[in-house]
Amino acid sequence: MPAPRRKAETTDTATADDRQPVSLGLLDNLLGYRLRRAQLSVFQDFLIVMKDFDLRPAQFSVLAIIAANPGLKQSRVSEALGINRANFVALLDELEQRKLARRAPAPGDRRSNALFLTPKGEGFLKDAYRHLVVQHEKRVETVLGSADKQQLLGLLEKLTALA
Amino acid sequence: MPAPRRKAETTDTATADDRQPVSLGLLDNLLGYRLRRAQLSVFQDFLIVMKDFDLRPAQFSVLAIIAANPGLKQSRVSEALGINRANFVALLDELEQRKLARRAPAPGDRRSNALFLTPKGEGFLKDAYRHLVVQHEKRVETVLGSADKQQLLGLLEKLTALA
Numbered sequence: 001m002p003a004p005r006r007k008a009e010t011t012d013t014a015t016a017d018d019r020q021p022v023s024l025g026l027l028d029n030l031l032g033y034r035l036r037r038a039q040l041s042v043f044q045d046f047l048i049v050m051k052d053f054d055l056r057p058a059q060f061s062v063l064a065i066i067a068a069n070p071g072l073k074q075s076r077v078s079e080a081l082g083i084n085r086a087n088f089v090a091l092l093d094e095l096e097q098r099k100l101a102r103r104a105p106a107p108g109d110r111r112s113n114a115l116f117l118t119p120k121g122e123g124f125l126k127d128a129y130r131h132l133v134v135q136h137e138k139r140v141e142t143v144l145g146s147a148d149k150q151q152l153l154g155l156l157e158k159l160t161a162l163a
Numbered sequence: 164m165p166a167p168r169r170k171a172e173t174t175d176t177a178t179a180d181d182r183q184p185v186s187l188g189l190l191d192n193l194l195g196y197r198l199r200r201a202q203l204s205v206f207q208d209f210l211i212v213m214k215d216f217d218l219r220p221a222q223f224s225v226l227a228i229i230a231a232n233p234g235l236k237q238s239r240v241s242e243a244l245g246i247n248r249a250n251f252v253a254l255l256d257e258l259e260q261r262k263l264a265r266r267a268p269a270p271g272d273r274r275s276n277a278l279f280l281t282p283k284g285e286g287f288l289k290d291a292y293r294h295l296v297v298q299h300e301k302r303v304e305t306v307l308g309s310a311d312k313q314q315l316l317g318l319l320e321k322l323t324a325l326a
Contacts, residue, residue, distance in 0.1 A: 068188025
């Protein structure tokens with residue numbers, strides 16, 4: 001995904017053509033837009049690095065939450081990750097088909113499922129995480145520097161207070 | 164969307180229940196995850212603030228790019244924003260139905276559309292941007308502080324070098 005660049009100037013009557021770089025206009029000042037671009041870049045790198053594991057960020061996050069909270073109810077996992085119900089069911093179906101995770105009846109709540117990793121899922125997550133840290137997070141730190149990364153994490157934490 | 168909190172400790176044999184907070188596990192260390200959470204928080208706030216305008220972040224970004232690059236080809240707008248073709252067509256249909264944007268034949272390229280805002284779209288974008296800056300970006304700056312915001316923008320810029 002090419003980063004859009006500012007073009008010199010444009011008037012209301014001018015017609016943009018193929019030779020000029022795209023101007024960001026009002027977007028240039030908006031934190032939300034810049035945040036989204038950076039997030040897409042990082043996720044894009046994640047996808048490239050995790051290609052051999054056939055793993056998307058959302059799938060990784062579900063496996064990690066289940067691993068850290070074995071037996072947690074399906075609804076609480078999706079809620080914790082902010083994934084809507086329909087998307088979450090599809091995502092979980094896929095992880096079950098790959099025999100990485102399994103649903104079991106939740107004790108004391110027959111309408112609900114408790115989630116677990118399979119032994120295969122545990123090994124897979126461990127390998128995927130090791131690969132991710134070595135290949136992806138290291139690349140992030142190369143671009144940012146370790147001190148900048150810590151600073152960025154702190155600033156992002158403040159933003160989650162918004163909603 | 165509630166921010167997940169760390170729980171004290173969990174063992175592999177423990178079963179998570181409804182009373183314990185959800186542990187982030189491996190996710191806690193991953194910049195991509197933290198970036199995504201912050202981005203979702205900011206977009207959530209955008210949606211709340213822009214409710215009366217019935218405007219989502221992606222719609223706003225398309226209007227802003229068209230306003231800054233009148234007559235730009237459809238494919239270049241979607242490319243600049245990293246929105247895939249199918250989603251972009253649906254998004255643009257909606258903006259056309261609301262009479263905010265219009266497609267016109269691109270000069271010298273009959274298979275392609277050039278995009279423009281309507282006069283109504285120009286007024287709408289102006290009002291929406293004013294409202295957004297006053298209500299949303301000000302809230303972001305309240306949470307972050309102005310110096311932190313500038314610092315954050317710089318750090319995010321570095322990340323976009325990844326992909």
